[in-house]
Amino acid sequence: MTSLVIQTAFLGDVVLTTPLLRALAEQTGPLDVVTTPAAAPLLETHPAVRRVIPYAKRGADRGWRGLNRLARRLRAEGYASAYLPHRSLRSAAVAWLARIPRRVGFHDGWRLLYTETRRRPAEGHEVDRLLALAGPAPGRHHMPNLETTIPDRTRAEGFLREHHVREPLAALAPGSIWGSKRWPSFAVLAERLAPRVGIVVVGGAEDEPLGAEITAVVGRAGGRAASACGRLSLRESVEIIRRACVLVTNDSAPLHFAQAVGTPTVALFGPTVPTFGFGPRGPRDRALGVVGLPCRPCSRHGPPVCPLGHHRCMTDLSLEQVLAAIEETGALHRRD
Numbered sequence: 001m002t003s004l005v006i007q008t009a010f011l012g013d014v015v016l017t018t019p020l021l022r023a024l025a026e027q028t029g030p031l032d033v034v035t036t037p038a039a040a041p042l043l044e045t046h047p048a049v050r051r052v053i054p055y056a057k058r059g060a061d062r063g064w065r066g067l068n069r070l071a072r073r074l075r076a077e078g079y080a081s082a083y084l085p086h087r088s089l090r091s092a093a094v095a096w097l098a099r100i101p102r103r104v105g106f107h108d109g110w111r112l113l114y115t116e117t118r119r120r121p122a123e124g125h126e127v128d129r130l131l132a133l134a135g136p137a138p139g140r141h142h143m144p145n146l147e148t149t150i151p152d153r154t155r156a157e158g159f160l161r162e163h164h165v166r167e168p169l170a171a172l173a174p175g176s177i178w179g180s181k182r183w184p185s186f187a188v189l190a191e192r193l194a195p196r197v198g199i200v201v202v203g204g205a206e207d208e209p210l211g212a213e214i215t216a217v218v219g220r221a222g223g224r225a226a227s228a229c230g231r232l233s234l235r236e237s238v239e240i241i242r243r244a245c246v247l248v249t250n251d252s253a254p255l256h257f258a259q260a261v262g263t264p265t266v267a268l269f270g271p272t273v274p275t276f277g278f279g280p281r282g283p284r285d286r287a288l289g290v291v292g293l294p295c296r297p298c299s300r301h302g303p304p305v306c307p308l309g310h311h312r313c314m315t316d317l318s319l320e321q322v323l324a325a326i327e328e329t330g331a332l333h334r335r336d
């Protein structure tokens with residue numbers, strides 16, 4: 001009987017859940033997953049997933065009525081087991097309302113609504129913490145993975161052709177929902193990289209101004225750059241990252257996309273730190289942050305603006321440090 005996973009957290013969290021999906025699928029076969037409409041396209045092509053059930057918890061499905069509607073739908077499916085990696089009352093309640101007989105969650109979640117709990121490790125990478133939900137045999141895969149389709153690849157290739165950006169290319173992800181996590185020097189970084197690589201800026205529609213600024217700077221310097229912000233779908237953007245020789249990113253979802261497609265990553269941490277469990281972990285990856293700043297880290301997600309006003313956790317991270325980290329990945333010298 002098919003098992004269900006309910007994961008309606010942020011995009012990055014959904015990507016970091018993919019090793020758990022693989023581990024569970026190895027135990028019970030392909031799974032059904034409830035996730036947000038934004039994350040649904042990422043899981044629709046995942047080999048561990050049989051079917052994605054989108055749940056717009058802040059949109060059309062919000063409130064009690066939407067929760068009940070989802071619970072009725074899940075109840076009709078007759079799932080034997082539900083896995084609840086997200087510490088969310090909504091997820092726990094919907095599995096309970098759907099009368100799924102076995103509901104597996106973490107001990108620090110909503111224990112009264114679960115039938116089994118697993119201990120979430122306090123330390124370590126979030127991938128491994130989530131994998132603990134699979135039980136004593138948590139699987140062999142400790143990196144996330146995402147799959148793109150032939151149409152995704154065709155569209156990404158067409159986008160690069162249309163903007164005359166050739167490989168090798170560097171992908172830059174200058175955005176973040178949390179303003180304090182944005183490194184302010186992506187445009188000057190792009191200008192420095194442009195003589196050696198094509199530049200593609202990845203992000204959502206809300207990152208368009210950052211994309212426009214970067215492409216304008218590179219264009220004035222005689223390089224080739226394109227902004228995919230808001231112009232490509234999520235999977236098409238993942239495909240662009242897959243083709244890139246390196247991704248430079250803030251602590252945001254594209255970091256996890258790059259991990260999932262094996263692209264060397266330089267991740268810039270400001271108000272957060274990699275030891276929270278969300279850093280890159282590939283052998284060629286680099287994580288940078290300002291060392292010795294007493295206010296850092298200041299929050300789990302990063303505040304909208306620096307509460308101290310100076311934002312030194314990002315402004316003190318120099319262009320030269322970032323360039324050196326890119327060199328260390330070896331990405332600009334490899335052609336494989």
Ligand code: SF4
Pocket residue numbers: 180270271272295296297298299303305306307308309310311312313314
């Ligand atoms: S308080 Fe410190 S760590 Fe937090 S945003 Fe400001 S500079 Fe960064």
